[in-house]
Amino acid sequence: MIIVDGHLDLALNALQGNRDLTVSAYETRIAEFGRVGKGMAQGTVALPEMRQGRVALSFAVLTARSTGCVAPHMDFASAVQADASAHGHLAYYRALEAEGHARLITDRQQLDHHIFAWHQWEQLADGVPAHADMPPLGFVVLMESADPVLAPDRLEVWWDEGLRIIGPAHFGSGRYAGGTGSEQGLTPMGRELLAEMDRLGFILDLTHLSDASFWEALERFEGPVLASHSNCRTLVPNQRQFGDSQIAAVVERGGVVGVLLGCSDLVADWVVGARHNGAVTMRAVVDHIEHACSVAGDALHVAIGTDLDGGVGRDEFPRDLDTIADLQSLPRLLQERGFSAGDVDNVMHGNWLRCLRGAWSSPAAARQVDG
Amino acid sequence: MLVVDGHLDLAMNALQLNRDLLTSAHTIRSNELGTPGVGRAQGSVALPDMRRGKVAVSFATVFARSSGQAVAHRDYASPTQAYAIAQAHLAYYRALESAGHVRILEDNASLTAHMRQWEEWDSGEIAGDGPPLGLVIAMEGADPLLTPESIEEWHSAGVRIASVSHDGVGRFAGGAGSAVGITPLGARLLPMMARLGVVLDLSHASDRTFDDALQLFPGPVLASHSNCRSLIPHPRLLTDRQLSAIVERNGVVGVSMTGWQLRPGRRVGRSDEPRASLADFIDHIDHICQLAGNALQVGIGSNLAAALAREDYPVDIDTISDLQAVSGALAARGYSDADVSAVMHGNWLRLLDDAWGR
Numbered sequence: 240m241i242i243v244d245g246h247l248d249l250a251l252n253a254l255q256g257n258r259d260l261t262v263s264a265y266e267t268r269i270a271e272f273g274r275v276g277k278g279m280a281q282g283t284v285a286l287p288e289m290r291q292g293r294v295a296l297s298f299a300v301l302t303a304r305s306t307g308c309v310a311p312h313m314d315f316a317s318a319v320q321a322d323a324s325a326h327g328h329l330a331y332y333r334a335l336e337a338e339g340h341a342r343l344i345t346d347r348q349q350l351d352h353h354i355f356a357w358h359q360w361e362q363l364a365d366g367v368p369a370h371a372d373m374p375p376l377g378f379v380v381l382m383e384s385a386d387p388v389l390a391p392d393r394l395e396v397w398w399d400e401g402l403r404i405i406g407p408a409h410f411g412s413g414r415y416a417g418g419t420g421s422e423q424g425l426t427p428m429g430r431e432l433l434a435e436m437d438r439l440g441f442i443l444d445l446t447h448l449s450d451a452s453f454w455e456a457l458e459r460f461e462g463p464v465l466a467s468h469s470n471c472r473t474l475v476p477n478q479r480q481f482g483d484s485q486i487a488a489v490v491e492r493g494g495v496v497g498v499l500l501g502c503s504d505l506v507a508d509w510v511v512g513a514r515h516n517g518a519v520t521m522r523a524v525v526d527h528i529e530h531a532c533s534v535a536g537d538a539l540h541v542a543i544g545t546d547l548d549g550g551v552g553r554d555e556f557p558r559d560l561d562t563i564a565d566l567q568s569l570p571r572l573l574q575e576r577g578f579s580a581g582d583v584d585n586v587m588h589g590n591w592l593r594c595l596r597g598a599w600s601s602p603a604a605a606r607q608v609d610g
Numbered sequence: 611m612l613v614v615d616g617h618l619d620l621a622m623n624a625l626q627l628n629r630d631l632l633t634s635a636h637t638i639r640s641n642e643l644g645t646p647g648v649g650r651a652q653g654s655v656a657l658p659d660m661r662r663g664k665v666a667v668s669f670a671t672v673f674a675r676s677s678g679q680a681v682a683h684r685d686y687a688s689p690t691q692a693y694a695i696a697q698a699h700l701a702y703y704r705a706l707e708s709a710g711h712v713r714i715l716e717d718n719a720s721l722t723a724h725m726r727q728w729e730e731w732d733s734g735e736i737a738g739d740g741p742p743l744g745l746v747i748a749m750e751g752a753d754p755l756l757t758p759e760s761i762e763e764w765h766s767a768g769v770r771i772a773s774v775s776h777d778g779v780g781r782f783a784g785g786a787g788s789a790v791g792i793t794p795l796g797a798r799l800l801p802m803m804a805r806l807g808v809v810l811d812l813s814h815a816s817d818r819t820f821d822d823a824l825q826l827f828p829g830p831v832l833a834s835h836s837n838c839r840s841l842i843p844h845p846r847l848l849t850d851r852q853l854s855a856i857v858e859r860n861g862v863v864g865v866s867m868t869g870w871q872l873r874p875g876r877r878v879g880r881s882d883e884p885r886a887s888l889a890d891f892i893d894h895i896d897h898i899c900q901l902a903g904n905a906l907q908v909g910i911g912s913n914l915a916a917a918l919a920r921e922d923y924p925v926d927i928d929t930i931s932d933l934q935a936v937s938g939a940l941a942a943r944g945y946s947d948a949d950v951s952a953v954m955h956g957n958w959l960r961l962l963d964d965a966w967g968r
Contacts, residue, residue, distance in 0.1 A: 254694055257680055259687035270680070270687070309628060309641070312683070316630035316641075319705045324625055327698025334690045334756065389705065 240570050240584070241357050243591040244297040244563075245497030245544025246381070246446075246468035247284060250328035251302055252548050255312040261340060263287040264562045281552025283562045286340055289376055292564035295357040295588070296344065298404060298467055298544070299378035301328040305386040306411040318389055318414060325387035329400060332378055342375040343401050347599040353377045354592060379595065381444060381467060384409035384418065391431040398439045405436060406444035406467065408452060416456070417449035419479050424451035425459075433460045442598045445469070445489065446497075446544070450478065457488055463598035464492050465591075468499040468544030471530045475507050483534045490535040495594040497544020498527045500556050504546075511555060521557045521565075525572050528586060538582035542590045543569070611937045611951060612728055614958040615668040615930070616864030616911030617748070617813070617835035618655060621699035622673050623915050626683045627653075632711065634658040635929045648879070654923060655915040655930045657711055660743055663931035666728040666955065667715065667744035669771055669834055669911075672699035676753040677778050689756055689781065696754035700767060703745055713742040714768050718966040725959065746962065748811060748834065751776035751785070758782070758798035765806045770966075771834070772803060773811035775819060777846070783823070784816040786846040791818030797826060804829035809965050812836070812856065813864075813911070817845070820852055824859070830965040831859050835866040835911030837894045842874055850901055857902045862961045864911020865894045869922045878922055885925040888939045895953060896943060905949035909958045910936065 252258045258267050264285040271280040289297070303324035304314040315321040335341040344350050356374040364373070381404040388394055388405075407429055408418030415432050417423025425433070429452070436443060437460060445453055446466045457464065466489055472480040481489070481496065489496055502509045502516065505523040509516050524543070531541040547556065547563050559568065573583045623629045627647075629638050635656040642651040660668070674695035675685040686692040706712045715721050727741040748771035755761055761772070774796050775785035782799055784790025792800070800823060803810060810827050812820055813836045824831070833856060839847040848856075848863065856863055869876045872886035872894065898908040914923060914930050926935060940950045 250694070253688075253691045254686075254698070255683075257682050257687055257691065259691065261688060261690070311628055312626075315625075316628055317624075317632060319632070319702065319709060320624045320628065320630065322705045323621070323698050323702030326701035327625070327694045330697030330701075331690065331694035334693050337756070338690065389709070 240567065241293045241295040241354075241361055241588050242566050243542065243588040244294050244566070245465070245495075245542055245591060246300065246499065246546045246549075247297045248300045248302060248383075248546070248548050248550070249284070249297075250331040251300065251550075252282070252284065253331050254327055258282060258285070260285045277550055278552030278555075281554060282548065283553055283556060283560070284548040286335075286376060288562040288564045290373055292562075292566045293357075293361065294376065294563060294566065295354065295374075296377035296379065296591070298381040299332055300381050300383045301325040301387065301402070302383040302409065303328070303387050304384045304409050304411070304413060306413050308411055314411075318386060321387040322389050325382065329380065329402070332380060333401075336375070340375060342377050344377045344379050345401050345403055347596060350592070350595055350599065379403055382406065383444070383447065384413050385415045385429075385432055386413050388415075388432065391428060391435045394432065394435045394439060394441070398441070402441075404442040404444050404465070404467070406447055407432060407456065408449070409447050416452040418447045418452070419449070421449045422451060423449060425455050430459060436460065437462050440598070445485075445494075447479075453485060457492070463594065464489060464494040465594055466494065466496040466544075468497045468546045470498055470504045470527045474527060474530060475504060480504065486531050486534045490540045493594075493597060495540050495542050495590045496531055497542050497591070498524060498531065499544055499546040500524055500560065501546060501549070501551065502555050502557065505557070511551070519557050520559045521568055521572055523557060524569065525576050528573065529576060538578060538585050539590055539593075542586055542588075611934065612664050612666045612725075612732055612955050613933050614909060614955040615665050615914075615933065616832070616862075616909055616958060617866070617913045618668045618670055619673055619750075619913075619915045619917070620655070620668075620670045620745075621702040622671065623653065623655065623917065624702050625695075625698055627917060629653060629656070631656045632658075649917045649919045652920040653915075653917075654920065654927065657743060659929040659931045661740050663929070663933045664728075664732065665743065665930060665933065666725065667721075667746060667958070669748040670703055670745040671748050671750040672696040672754065672769070673750040673776070674699070674754050675751055675776050675778075675780065677776075677780050679778065689753060692754045693756050696749065700747065700769075703747060703768075707742075711742060712745050715744050715746050716768055716770060718963060721959070721962055721966070746770050748772065750811070751780055751814070752782040752796070752799060753780050755782070755799065758795055758802055761799060761802050761808065762806060765808055769808065771809045771811050771832070773814055773834070774799065774823060775816070776814050783819040785814045785819070786816055788816045789818065790816060792822035792826060796822075800826040803827065807965060809961070812852075814846070817849075817852075820855075824855060830961065831856060831861040832961060833861070833863045833911075835864050835913040837866055837871040838897045841894060841897060842871055844871075847871060853898055853901050857907045860907070860961075860964070862907055862909050862957045863898055864909045864958075865891060865898070866911050866913045867891060867923050867927060868913055868916060868918060869924065872924065878918065881921060885921055886923070888924050888926045888935060891924055891936070892939050892943050895940070905945060905952050906957055906960075908953055910954070
């Protein structure tokens, strides 16, 4: 089963975490053995495991905030620094592409070609252990917090460089919008940004927006929307997750919500970093998928956006997942919960693909192609 | 007096240390009070201070090692990662340029126009805070090059100076403290650099690399930030023979302000040991001038942005704006006006002019 993952912070791991993602997660765990820091020696994502897990496509993140609350390697003291750091992330993906590990997907044609190649490989590969002719891993580049965009009129340069999805905010009050943990809405510059995103054909990622930003962005933005990694507030009542009305609003726009795997986003009573949390398994992921599907009324608007490398390690994810390769257990768990074979396909990859194809067939995207 | 500084790790300060270089060094210090780490709350370099110090041109580094010995935010686990970090450094300089703070200099025409503008501003002919700061992009250690041939891509992107290694053993050469010379990859790189006109920086080279490189590289050479080994016995510094070899090639040696390279017995981070002073700095300049027989082969390569504590720089230097004090110290040591301006900026400019005239 090929998988599309809506959220991986790959470049952050490589450049700020100094992880060589071309070697396996297990090798990196050994290299990090004894080192102190969040998630150290407990990484779950590297390119070999992504291949093993058949993660044919993922939304690969550029992230560098500049909110005014400085945090080392994450939240920069000025927008110029965030711009540069995000460009480093993009350069990393381009270098992986040049080395044949990855393929950056920026339009409908590339997407169709890429997915066709993976399906073709999978048909041949099933029953054959060797992964010899596996196609490269596909990346759609997503910017998490638009802080690195120096000004809205600079967005076209980012489009030309390959960026396709933008979440205007991350944590706190960003330059363009209030994000998680903030009650601020869009800033005046954020409104300009959305207009420019619409003009160029960008996809809007609603994850991490404050509630105020979420509703205003949905109202203003006319183009395609998604939520790359957001769970259900009904099950985990905090602002980081989406309430049912938010899920319904995304569905109404034809968008897709990616369910994430962090235990603190899966169950309400999880304490990050605590030693005595209860047992959380991948069934909790199915709980969120199921709830979001029940809000949507079908299985066409929910997918996965794992966030498996978002700064924490194995101990903050379901205990029956060791690396991203274990995402392959999800289809069976979904079937056990009564999802049809077609619905399982949709959740594992079909919905994200339809979402991208729709976005890249839109009038704005067509204008871009026509030049 | 206008200053050219041969070595500043500006982007590393901005991206790895998260310093907003658009605010003054003193502002950055106050923001870092309580931040743990070497040199925190003690930085000496930011754009406003460079402006006050009339640092019209500096060699601004892109710097990311990948030596096989991973160190967080400094030595990366793969060349691909080092490549991306160096690209981020370059993107920082380009972003500063697009915001009007700096001007990236790549050829003689832009350098000449840039210096004319600074001279006019310095003499009061034009008002204001001064023209943009000039940056010449220098790659410190070639590890970010995915292949030797890719230097061409970096040259197109603005890199004009490159060294082959930092400390330890890099992919292209052995650095200071190692017994390794130019590697096979390095032997492919040097002719490419010469063909493109990229200036070779010999700072941080091992003794073997130094000799190998001079043989393999026919182009212009410099040492951006290296002091005299006959004054401070340490393999990171240049022997008299090496200094003479650079002089023979009409190169320039940038004298560094790091205290341990200035004062015998002074070690990094040792508050109990006497600090270096500007007088020690002039000693190194003077040693090179005596060896060369003139004042034409030496410049300033302050390395004031190396993330060291203030105590590891001369006692009479607070921020980079104090580079202005160097001219007086040289004059006091008997240097003529012409020689003072040669050391402060003229020699570096001549070297760039020669290198870019080809």
